[in-house]
Amino acid sequence: MSEPPFRKILVANRGEIALRVVRTCREMGIRTVVVHSTADRDSAAVRLADEAVQIGPGAPRKSYLYPAMIIEAALRTGAEAIHPGYGFLSEDPDFAEICDKNGIVFIGPHPDVMARLGDKAAARELMAAAGLPVVPGSAEAVSTPGELVETTKRVGLPVIIKAAAGGGGRGMAVVRDWDELLPAFRTTRATARGVFGDDRVYLERYWENARHIEVQVLADNHGTVLHLGERDCSVQRRHQKLIEESPAPLLPPALRDRLTQAAVRGAAAVGYTGAGTFEFLVEGDEAAFIEVNCRIQVEHPVTEAVTGIDLVREQIRIAAGLPVSLTQDEVRPNGVAIECRVNAEDPRRDFAPCPGLLTEFVPPGGQFVRVDTHAYAGWQVPPYYDSLLAKVIVWAPDRDQAIARMRRALGEFRIDGPGVSTTSELLQDVLAEPVFRAGRHSTALLRK
Known part of the structure; x- marks a missing residue:
């Protein structure tokens, strides 16, 4: 067995992604340190890690978004690298620079x-x-x-105003009427300032019935850039994804090739390294780039399911200066994978978060069913963070079987607690929708 690329990695995140990274590190023979807030002191990731360091109270800006405490924990425990997961500091170039100045490898671009x-x-x-x-x-x-009005005249309504530093579906407003334009501009800037500390916004033509297709790429420091196929993430609420699948249904092979090659070309053009996702909108035969996510995605397990490639393992290898462990010809997607995000939210109350004590938490199982979760019976769902409780991922030889397997798996899930509601029933309803089953859905599916 070869020497692991690092002896110890600090995981600067929480929840299911922290646990996900810890598990791959353990398989690679790498010791782990998990930093945590007071609200997460009893989390599954803390329990499984080799070491855990409390870095602050529940509020993210005093813990998971507090670079000085994370760096201090890494230096004190002797961690050679930091894996940021997704969200929090995962796409913060200032944090990556701080890591570098302290002799710590940032696992990312x-x-x-x-x-x-x-x-x-x-x-x-x-x-x-x-x-x-x-x-x-x-x-x-x-x-x-003035710039807003002139650009809107040139592009034409409807438009979407987005935070330049945004992500995760936050800091966005769709405008369909001229009377809504200036109020939406002011509101989006205020949201961007409050959430991202940057009030700059930009504007795009809004595609009413587009599909949201993204391409997973891997790139190393030796000039290799390859793609791992695409994912369809069109089932969304408030621009945040609920269901993802790979491959994208009914995507013409020629269009698939255009998107995957565009992603590879874009990554090579900017000298990208690590795992990343290039996102596109598709309407008919027309496709257009919208953004790059410089991190591991929440929905990465569907790509892992169809390719058999551990994306976190590849991230760690690339960060250590090793080449990607396979060639483009060796990437051979097989079958269909679907992921459903089970959130502690109440769809009947506009997806209001539902934190609280989980008195029952029994995830599904069975052949080709994967559940990525940090939750368990007795866990207190904190009010400070994203409401994701679990990701259910299924694989099957074809899409019909994958949908049937996912419906069965969601039907087995048992989650209960005072005041706790989840998106599980809504997900079941979407899976039963004829337009979804036919693979002809778009981002308009759940739009009110």
């Missing part, structure tokens, strides 16, 4: 690349220069009402 792609407006320009089609919109951030 180079800070300069992350900064260029993290600015969504700048990323559009970079990808356009690399020859990728982009959604019509502003060439750079829109800063005045």
Whole structure:
């Protein structure tokens, strides 16, 4: 057995992704340190890690978004690298630079690349220069009402206003009427300032009935860039994904090739390294780039299920300076995988979060069913964080069998607790929708 690429990795995250990273590290013979808030002191990731360090109270800005405490924990425990998971500091180039200055490897792209792609407006320009089609919109951030009106006239209604530093479906507003334009501009800027600390916004033409297709890429420091196929993430509420699958249903092979090659070309053009996701909108035969996610995605397990590739393992190898462990010809997707996100939310109350004590938590099982979760009976779901409780991933030889397997798995899930509601029933309803079963759904499926 070869020596592991690192002796010890600190996981700067929480919940299911922290547990996911810890498990791959253990398989690779790498010791782990999990940092945690007071609200997560009894979490499954803390229990499974080799070491755990409490870094602050429940509020994220005093714990998971507090770089100094995370770096101090890494230095004190002798961690050689930090895996940021997704969310929190995972796409923060300043944090990546701080890691570098302290002699700690940041498991992700180079800070300069992350900064260029993290600015969504700048990323559009970079990808356009690399020859990728982009959604019509502003060439750079829109800063005045006059610029907003002129750009909207050029692009045409409806438009979507987005935070330049945004992500996770936050800091967005769809505008279909001229009277809504300026109020939405002010609201989006205020949200962007409060959530991301950056009030810059940009504008894109809004595609009412688009499919949201994304391409997973891997790139190393030796010049290799390859793709691992695509995922369809069109089932969304408030621009946040609920169901993802691979491959995208009914996607013409020629269009699939265009999207995957565009993602590879875009990654190579900016010197991308690590795991990343290039996101596109597709409407008919038309496709356009919208953004890059410089991190592991929540929905990465569907790609793992159809390719058999451990994406976290590849991230760690690449960060250690090793080449990607396979070639493009060796990437051979097989079958169909679907992921459903089970959130502690009440769909009947506009998806309001439902934190509370889990008195019952029995996940499903069976052949080709994977459940990524940090929750358990007796766990107190904190009110401070994302409401994700579990990701259910199924694999089958074809899409009909995958849908049937997912419906069975969700039907087995038992989650209960005072005041705790979940999206499980809604997910079952979506899976039964004729338009979804036919693979003809779009991002409009759950739009009110």
